[in-house]
Amino acid sequence: MEWESYVGESTLASVQEKHDPRQAAAASPQPHRSMMPRAATVTSPAAGTLDTPQVRQRAGSNPDLSHLGPLPSGWEERVHTDGRTFFIDHNTKNTTWEDPRLSRAFQNAALAGPAVPYSRDYKRKYEYFRSKLRRPANMPQNQKFEMKLHRNSILEDSYRTIMACKKADNLKAKLWIDFEGEKGLDYGGVAREWFYLLSHEMFNPYYGLFEYSANDNYTLQINPNSGLCNEEHLSYFKFIGRVAGMAVYHGKLLDAFFIRPFYKMMLKKPITLKDMESVDSEYYNSLVWITENDPEDLDLRFCVEEDQFGQMVTKNLKANGEDILVTNSNKKEYIDLVIKWRFSSRVQEQMKALMDGFNELVQQELLSIFDEREVELLMCGLGDIDVNDWRKHTAYRGDYSDKHPIIQWFWKAVILMDPETRVRLLQFVTGTSRVPMNGFAELWGSNGPQKFTIEKWGNPDQLPRAHTCFNRVDLPPYRSFQELWDKLKIAIENTEGFEGVD
16 A cells, blocks of 8 residues: 655654644644743752852743742742852741742642542453463564564554564564664663554554544544545554554553544444543434434434545435434434444444454453453553652652752753643653553563653763663753753654664
8 A cells, every 4th residue: 555645854854744633733823931941949958058149130041930820928039140040938038949839830730730540440450461461382582573664654664564474473572673774772662662653653544544533633533434545444454453452462552542432342342322422522412312302303314424525425324214214213223323323333344354453462352351441541541641640650860869959950841841742751761652551650661660760871961861661861960950951852852863762
């Protein structure tokens, strides 16, 4: 199959670009923010230990803390002679490096993100599930499944390699990914990045295999007209099923979210009228009205109109449906058939192909221990980042600790980042934008459980570097918050082909 692509130039490298409605939706104009910092969050010094400060202005484009509101009553902000901002609490006659507004921000759920959902029942299921996903008995411990890929053709290269594998058990071997022209030993980090990048390609509606649901530009559903876009679509759906199965088997995550009925179809569970509400609320309300009223006066028939590339086509819900009137006595059958048409009957072949590929790696009866919400967690992780949970489960190496001024600046930067940049920071260090099912406590590295780690390294002239295999960022001892902010932003915005990631 040949995909149409558009290639443009970036400042660092030539990259593949395409129209992605998700990006277009996310790129809607946002209010401009000045980037001037008001303060640095550092370890609190004892009162009277500072040199006599001279208040002066610093040039530069820094994060703006004005959205956190004014300083508390009795507080004053000053700049030390070495350029660091400090704060005076005239109420207690104490000085501190820490901005009192940031302490509030860490407790503010609107800034820190929602609490990570935790379920003991799910944890037990997950542990049982992992225990059953054993490596094939006849597979040597050192066996690897190697893929040599080009970033600008990751979908096509991955499709050819994975579908050429005749024995699906080989996909359970240790994944070893090599991107052409890049150095990086794959101890798990590159594999996570591969799942992330491939997710963006596989599920991009540009290719016609998936489309966005009626309610938003984020949740995906199978495109019922995928066969009109690509005659080999069923082979691609089996490939997608294999990739999804590989992600679950190897404990990785896909960077996509699907409508709830999709997960129910994976579990072979019936889809109900209630499932319609989260996907298409307008359609749902119409069907609810029919359940509560006599629809005979509406002159509805057992057929629906379907949009096929701008042309409306009538589809019968049952034989001779266009001649059968919907009445009070048969309206339940009508609603059941509409729901079946909306979610399952039109994509039956695609879903079967996808599950055929998925079940080659994960048995259906094993998946069935979960409900649809748990399957979503299993495949896609959590969509939101809880900064408090992240910080709580971070380890430090070298001279760093949670109270070190550099670390205080780092977490201040994380709070000030918009959600997209925060996610990109997570991806920069771990190789994925998703948080594991039960939060950062369950972050894994190449050798099993591995906390997010910040290590002191290098000098202030260097950019931070990441080790995605070990969930570790090497952070130089920068001389100011502004310097840390600038270097961190450069590093996370230019990760492709950047030698600071391995």
